Amino acid sequence: MANEAHFLFLFLVMLSAMHFVAAHDRRRLSNTISRGSSLTPTGNSSWLSPSGLFAFGFFPQGHNRYGVGIILAGLATNKTVVWTANRDYPPVSDNVTLRFTKDGRLVLQQQSQEIIWQISHQNVSSASILDSGNFVLYDCENKIIWQSFDEPTDTILPGQILSEDQELSSRISESDFSTGIFRLKLQFHSNLVLYPANTVDRSFNSYWSTNVPAGVLYDVTTLNLNPDGHLFLLRQGSFVEATRPYILANLTQGFNEKQRLYVVKFDFDGILRLYSLSLDGKGKGSSVVWESSKNRCDPKGLCGLNGYCTLTDDDDDPKCLCPGGFNYVSPGNRNEGCERNYTVHCGSNKERTIQYSMTQLQHTWWENDPDSVEQMRSKEECEAACLEDCECEAALYKDGDCKKLSLPLRYGRSSMNDSTVAFIKWALPPPGNMTKNSKDKLVVPVLAAGSGGGLALMLVFLVIVYCGVRQHQRVKNKKLKENFFERNGGIILQQLLYQSESILDRARIYTEEELKKATNNFNESNVIGQGGYGVVYKGVIADKVYAIKKSKVVDRSQVDQFVNEVIILWQINHPNVVKLLGCCLETPVPLLVYEFVTNNTLFHHLHDEGLASSIPWTMRLKIATETAGALAHLHSAPVHIIHRDIKSANILLEDGYSVKVSDFGVSRLFSPQETHLATLVQGTFGYIDPEYFHSGILTQKSDVYSFGVVLAELLTGAKVVSFLREEKDRNLGMYFLSKLEEDRLYTILEPRVRNEGNAVQLEGAAEIAKKCLSIEGAKRPTMMEVAEELAELRELTIDDHLCVEVDYKYCHV
Numbered sequence: 001m002a003n004e005a006h007f008l009f010l011f012l013v014m015l016s017a018m019h020f021v022a023a024h025d026r027r028r029l030s031n032t033i034s035r036g037s038s039l040t041p042t043g044n045s046s047w048l049s050p051s052g053l054f055a056f057g058f059f060p061q062g063h064n065r066y067g068v069g070i071i072l073a074g075l076a077t078n079k080t081v082v083w084t085a086n087r088d089y090p091p092v093s094d095n096v097t098l099r100f101t102k103d104g105r106l107v108l109q110q111q112s113q114e115i116i117w118q119i120s121h122q123n124v125s126s127a128s129i130l131d132s133g134n135f136v137l138y139d140c141e142n143k144i145i146w147q148s149f150d151e152p153t154d155t156i157l158p159g160q161i162l163s164e165d166q167e168l169s170s171r172i173s174e175s176d177f178s179t180g181i182f183r184l185k186l187q188f189h190s191n192l193v194l195y196p197a198n199t200v201d202r203s204f205n206s207y208w209s210t211n212v213p214a215g216v217l218y219d220v221t222t223l224n225l226n227p228d229g230h231l232f233l234l235r236q237g238s239f240v241e242a243t244r245p246y247i248l249a250n251l252t253q254g255f256n257e258k259q260r261l262y263v264v265k266f267d268f269d270g271i272l273r274l275y276s277l278s279l280d281g282k283g284k285g286s287s288v289v290w291e292s293s294k295n296r297c298d299p300k301g302l303c304g305l306n307g308y309c310t311l312t313d314d315d316d317d318p319k320c321l322c323p324g325g326f327n328y329v330s331p332g333n334r335n336e337g338c339e340r341n342y343t344v345h346c347g348s349n350k351e352r353t354i355q356y357s358m359t360q361l362q363h364t365w366w367e368n369d370p371d372s373v374e375q376m377r378s379k380e381e382c383e384a385a386c387l388e389d390c391e392c393e394a395a396l397y398k399d400g401d402c403k404k405l406s407l408p409l410r411y412g413r414s415s416m417n418d419s420t421v422a423f424i425k426w427a428l429p430p431p432g433n434m435t436k437n438s439k440d441k442l443v444v445p446v447l448a449a450g451s452g453g454g455l456a457l458m459l460v461f462l463v464i465v466y467c468g469v470r471q472h473q474r475v476k477n478k479k480l481k482e483n484f485f486e487r488n489g490g491i492i493l494q495q496l497l498y499q500s501e502s503i504l505d506r507a508r509i510y511t512e513e514e515l516k517k518a519t520n521n522f523n524e525s526n527v528i529g530q531g532g533y534g535v536v537y538k539g540v541i542a543d544k545v546y547a548i549k550k551s552k553v554v555d556r557s558q559v560d561q562f563v564n565e566v567i568i569l570w571q572i573n574h575p576n577v578v579k580l581l582g583c584c585l586e587t588p589v590p591l592l593v594y595e596f597v598t599n600n601t602l603f604h605h606l607h608d609e610g611l612a613s614s615i616p617w618t619m620r621l622k623i624a625t626e627t628a629g630a631l632a633h634l635h636s637a638p639v640h641i642i643h644r645d646i647k648s649a650n651i652l653l654e655d656g657y658s659v660k661v662s663d664f665g666v667s668r669l670f671s672p673q674e675t676h677l678a679t680l681v682q683g684t685f686g687y688i689d690p691e692y693f694h695s696g697i698l699t700q701k702s703d704v705y706s707f708g709v710v711l712a713e714l715l716t717g718a719k720v721v722s723f724l725r726e727e728k729d730r731n732l733g734m735y736f737l738s739k740l741e742e743d744r745l746y747t748i749l750e751p752r753v754r755n756e757g758n759a760v761q762l763e764g765a766a767e768i769a770k771k772c773l774s775i776e777g778a779k780r781p782t783m784m785e786v787a788e789e790l791a792e793l794r795e796l797t798i799d800d801h802l803c804v805e806v807d808y809k810y811c812h813v
């Protein structure tokens, strides 16, 4: 572990040293580009980096047309374009000039002075193309004011870092550098994800992801490429809580080949590839050493709407096809999808002016959200169901499930492996003369309505209205969903939530209206507690009771805690941890909806007036055991969470004294590589681990200490901080230890506990509390050990306590 950290540190030093050297080389080799310089496509067409490996300037793009960008010029083989300046402008002709003007601007002009493109910075003092391939602009103090590495297009070079929220876009084709149909994004706090262009960041759109666990608010992730081809995600805590950077995921390990340049390129076909290029002309000129996916049909959206992708038998080339009844939107570009030249009108089936039929496609499927899923015995049944449903435009049948879809169809694939059968509705050519015929048919229901009463018309009308309403409802719901995550400081949350659809499956989204109604407009009489950062109300929705937590004010730190709690709770599924059931982000302050825990907090039962000694000893042992079990679960894989604020007020009780640990507002996720975190000290006075308090180093053992205090609280019924005790004993942890030291456990036990417990259990529990309260974290047991020991104590039989009254000290099983 220490070695690894050491290595990482060295490596980071090396990385920064490389940047440093690069910056200095530039000046030493004095190929600084100064004001007044210019380039033309046919004259001096580019500025070279010191070694001549990279060039910035014009490159040919089509016949007598040019683009501006950074070219890998020094390779024996290809002159690869690694960055484009004006990617979405049409290529320019040869009568343009790229000028670094006397007043410090970088502009691309036609002879007539018309500016085609420019870098928005002014007063640029000098520029330079570095040997790393980075084109840099400096101010008069030689500070970097702009660099191409900060605005990547589709390529990442060694030493270039992609930071959170940055995107790459694929090109349209190998030779057309304009923005294409795929994007790569390094999402907040988590993953590198590939999506089709123009989609929201949600997992149903993604077709590849690094799939690392989401971090918390304070973490910063970067994508890094080393000169040896090691491609990895690095994570580091920032903000107030700095943790040491660690490798979150290795996409590749380094390669041991000399004289090769490693370049990451997000290719036009939507696949991320790592290329190894020969620097000296030896070996293979260019080869792919890693790719995000082997199956070239994987990139979603490759075939546009309604189309589907299939791999041809002989090679791995993807091919886009249209289902029967559809034509290519643009026959020249099959990636643009398919359309049909008529629409299926809902309700028109009833009128029988157009006859519908279903075409069948074996081994083919689309990834639309189905309008409905029903169990059916056969594909024929599914086919018939869709044909009869005026809304259904396509159906997928697989393993007894019939999914009805409406157009447009998204993300179509075809593969012999898959047994899905797709049915697509299409219109049969109408019998006879269409216009005449349809007029004839239309007359029928109207006539029927006129003569046979309103019933028939009513029916037709109802069908149309019903379908219309359903259509409308679907659209409305989608809008709502999209709206709600975009507001309310929830951008981070949005990104995190949508990385895992399963989260959305488990949690419900409540409207503000629902929660207002549930809590009687957040009435004071419904307040059941004050959480770490807000008020908790009791609310009733559809006859079920919930706990609804509302932030008091929206300030930055509370939104942080809110998001933190959501992230953490959604990763835990444990019977003794309170369940988050949903949230509402429509309101100015975020609202969280939890399961309602019926019997208040442990604090209430131990300390509130009139309740002293209300909990029997066996129940206290149960509470301790369950709490320890929940903490052991939090501390272990795959969750790895430090609760950080364990106290009796955060231990909720059900009827029958079952435990629900709550309030994860200041909890921390930590990676398996981390044994400790340097953090701001947070927690509650009296429960805080003194070691953490003094060092700021948070470990799992800090929770163990706080648990020790709760256990002492359960045994003694004493307040955690009491000014009624002598100064040295104010803190319950210290007080408890000093009494044990004096061998006077029985004098501080709560009377009821002393009377009900047997000596083995009482002394055993006290011993555990003592170990948990060790000043040195390392000497404390793990939560797992604590949970096991408590469980053993609980199993002692009831009979054992009969001897208690006789002599505590000598009563053994």
Ligand SMILES: *[C@@H]1O[C@H](CO)[C@@H](O)[C@H](O)[C@H]1NC(C)=O
Binding pocket: 043, 044
């Ligand atoms: C190219 O630049 C060099 C100096 O940098 C200059 O001497 C030469 O005349 C330029 N050539 C053209 C065609 O502008």
Ligand SMILES: *[C@@H]1O[C@H](CO)[C@@H](O)[C@H](O)[C@H]1NC(C)=O
Binding pocket: 077, 078, 080, 275, 286
């Ligand atoms: C280099 O050129 C060859 C042939 O022109 C091509 O097949 C290869 O993909 C190119 N390499 C890169 C990295 O563009």
Ligand SMILES: *[C@@H]1O[C@H](CO)[C@@H](O)[C@H](O)[C@H]1NC(C)=O
Binding pocket: 093, 094, 095, 110, 111, 112
């Ligand atoms: C530059 O060339 C393009 C195409 O060759 C032409 O349309 C344009 O008028 C030219 N501009 C000037 C200022 O000569």
Ligand SMILES: *[C@@H]1O[C@H](CO)[C@@H](O)[C@H](O)[C@H]1NC(C)=O
Binding pocket: 122, 123
């Ligand atoms: C550029 O520099 C000039 C004088 O050196 C100054 O007046 C001007 O405000 C500067 N412009 C910008 C955008 O910094």
Ligand SMILES: *[C@@H]1O[C@H](CO)[C@@H](O)[C@H](O)[C@H]1NC(C)=O
Binding pocket: 004, 247, 248, 249, 250, 253, 254
């Ligand atoms: C990544 O690779 C490095 C060695 O290159 C190794 O030390 C590290 O443990 C790996 N990390 C992960 C998360 O796989």
Ligand SMILES: *[C@@H]1O[C@H](CO)[C@@H](O)[C@H](O)[C@H]1NC(C)=O
Binding pocket: 327, 341, 342
């Ligand atoms: C749709 O297009 C096909 C051929 O592209 C044509 O045969 C058919 O008549 C068209 N249908 C309608 C309703 O226009």
Ligand SMILES: *[C@@H]1O[C@H](CO)[C@@H](O)[C@H](O)[C@H]1NC(C)=O
Binding pocket: 417
């Ligand atoms: C499809 O089958 C081939 C071999 O028949 C297998 O290699 C491949 O992984 C399968 N693909 C999927 C998506 O199951």
Ligand SMILES: *[C@@H]1O[C@H](CO)[C@@H](O)[C@H](O)[C@H]1NC(C)=O
Binding pocket: 432, 433, 434, 435, 436
């Ligand atoms: C439909 O009928 C009209 C008039 O009877 C005729 O002119 C037209 O050609 C017919 N169209 C078709 C497709 O049969």
